[in-house]
Amino acid sequence: MIFAAAALGILVVMGLALARAFLGPSVYDRILAVNMFGTKTVLLIAVYGFLTERPDFLDIAITYALINFIGIIAVLKFVERLDNGTLPD
Amino acid sequence: MTHLIDIVLLTFLVATAIAIVRLNSLFAVVMLFGIYSLITAGVFIALDAVDVAFTEAAVGAGISTVLMLGTLALVGHRQAPQQHSRALPLTVVVITGVVLLWGTADMPRFGDPEAPVHQHVAPRYIQDSPAEVGVPNMVTSVLASYRGFDTLGETAVVFTAGVAVLVLLGRRRRQHRDPGSSGD
Amino acid sequence: MALLLDLLTTLLLAAGVFLGISGGVGVHRFPDFYSRVHAAGVTDTLSAGCILLGLMLQAGLTLISMKLLFILLFLWYTSPVASHALTRAAEHSGLKPVLSEPRDAS
Amino acid sequence: MAYLILSSLTLPAFWLLLSGFWDHGLLLAFGALSVVIAAGFGLRMERLEPTCYRPAMLLRIPAYWVWLTGEIVKANIDVVKRIWWPQEHPISPTMQRLHCTQQTLLGKTIYANSITLTPGTVAIEVSDNEILVHALSGAALQDLATGDMDRRVTRLEGAR
Structure with missing residues (x-):
């Protein structure tokens, strides 16, 4: 029960991050939102594992944490290189 | 929940x-x-x-x-501005979606133990794969041993695709860099 | 004992979710990108910490707890690097922060 | 050398953590192989950019983590107040260059990361002896400007 409530709470945060990703306005706001969404996905998977009483799923959460970080750094490297990083929106 | x-x-x-x-x-x-x-x-x-x-x-x-x-x-x-109407793509997508939904109509319920997939070879994998292959993860033993040749083919396809993408992206970048090698 | 652990877990998860939602609201309330980074920081640090700690209490001293601890450590190591890279890229691209009092920001 | 010792301890530990199989000969052999490969990559990176670890630092770091966790909790409460009650706790974003006294690259990294990890302050750019910091409020920046965290990190780093 606690876990279900926590999972729903995390989903609310994910929704808020998603809204920020839709709204922008700058590229960096979107990247920030994606990063936040990724972190929340990691937490959601961890909580979901406990909710369904199969916490072995945590390996996926670890993979997500790794991929999220590497992805964000890769995206930023790209943005910095692209015509001084000035993107329209 | x-x-x-x-x-x-x-x-x-x-x-x-x-x-x-x-x-x-x-x-x-x-x-x-x-x-x-x-x-x-x-x-x-x-x-x-x-x-x-x-x-x-x-x-x-x-x-x-x-x-x-x-x-x-x-x-x-x-994104380039849209030139032609979107009616045709929308129709195609809707028809495909409907056909896919219709295709799932007579499939067994999700997680049904009586479904054909769970009756055919799955019991053999579940019961014998730890002894036959010796890898604890069943999916790994199916992919790497029982379906080894299939996986080899898949790997070849993915490898070829990867090489193709690298060739495409890499060559263009070099052409871009050549004229003005001082900048960036 | 088990009851106490459950209670602690509930408290920690509630705190974590509250902090997460606060960060999510902050991401919408704050006026510019640079201040939003701080709000996102709340969800990445203490919110994640509370939730993972709450789960750890349930798992006890097992491999699962070690994995949760690892996730927490990893998040706390990488999230500042990501935030730093993000703000640095934004600063280099010339995105100007909204400042309350114009200080020496050169 | 310190790097080799450190990685030969941490990489197998990480592998065992992820796999969870401690007594399976075939898997342990694969694990050992992947540890060797990863350490090889690490050594090549280390040769390009040496990090110069100090063993004494590893002993001092737990106490620092405890202190930093306290700071993170305090900073979180501050930011959450500013999110929910903007009238009573208005934000006043500021940006300033702060002096930092760390000598090694690792020390500077730890300092900048600690600044960013406490919500309310973000290290934007790190130069030789200055860090450009964006803060959500003037108070958060003032806390940082007193140099408490700076001194702690420098002590952690160990004077040369």
């Missing part, structure tokens, strides 16, 4: 898809594709398909984002 989580995740998925269709900035679209992959992986986890979720996270959110950004660096990051 888990149903509610499924519903929320699927709602996010639809909202992201609509946003992807409506946005013009291709960079924002790539970012949203990353989120889309994360949500899809969440759905896969809810469906107990942990291995698929693993792949979705690594390929969808990780590698393909990087590859798409590499492509954007070559082609520019604004």
Whole structure:
């Protein structure tokens, strides 16, 4: 029960991050939102594992944490290189 | 309770898809594709398909984002204005969707133990694979041993595709750099 | 004992979710990108910490707890690097922060 | 050398953590192989950019973590107040260059990361002896400007 409530709470945060990703306005706001969404996905998977009483799923959460970080750094490297990083929106 | 989580995740998925269709900035679209992959992986986890979720996270959110950004660096990051009407693509998509939904109509219920998939070879894998192959993870032993040749073929295809993408992206970049090698 | 652990877990998860929602609201309330980074920081640090700690209490001293601890450590190591890279890229691209009092920001 | 010792301890531990199989000969052999490959990559990176670890630092770091966790909790409460009650606790974003006294690259990294890890302050750019910091409020920046965290990190780093 606690876990279900926590999972729903995390989903609310994910929704808020998603809204920020839709709204922008700058590229960096979107990247920030994606990063936040990724972190929340990691937490959601961890909580979901406990909710369904199969916490072995945590390996996926670890993979997500790794991929999220590497992805964000890769995206930023790209943005910095692209015509001084000035993107329209 | 888990149903509610499924519903929320699927709602996010639809909202992201609509946003992807409506946005013009291709960079924002790539970012949203990353989120889309994360949500899809969440759905896969809810469906107990942990291995698929693993792949979705690594390929969808990780590698393909990087590859798409590499492509954007070559082609520019604004979407060209739409010239022709969208009626035809919409019809095709709707028809395909309806056909797919119709195709799932007579499939066994999700997780049904009486389903044909769970009756044919699955029991053999489940009972004998630890002794026959000696790898604890059943999916790994199926992929790497029982279906070894199939996996070899898949790996060859993915490898070829990877080489092709690298050749395309790498050669263009060198051409770009050659004229003005001093800049950037 | 088990009851106490359950209670602690509930408290920690509630605190974590509250902090997460606060960060999510902050990401919408704050006026510009640079201040939003701080709000996102709340969800990445203490919110994640509370939730993972709450789960750890349930798992006890097992491999699962070690994995949760690892996730927490990893998040706390990488999230500042990501935030730093993000703000640095934004600053280099010339995105101007909204400042309350114009200080020496050169 | 310190790097080799450190990685030969941490990489197998990480592998065992992820796999969870401690007594499976075939898997342990694969694990050992992947540890060797990863350490090989690490050594090549280390040769390009040496990090110069100090063993004494490893002993001092737990106490620092405890202190930093306290700071993170305090900073979180501050930011959450500013989110929910903007009238009573208005934000006043500021940006300033702060002096830092760390000598090694690792020390500077720890300092900048600690600044960013406490919500309310973000290290934007790190130069030789200055860090450009964006803060959500003037008070958060003032706390940082007193140099408490700076001194602690420098002590952690160990004077040359």
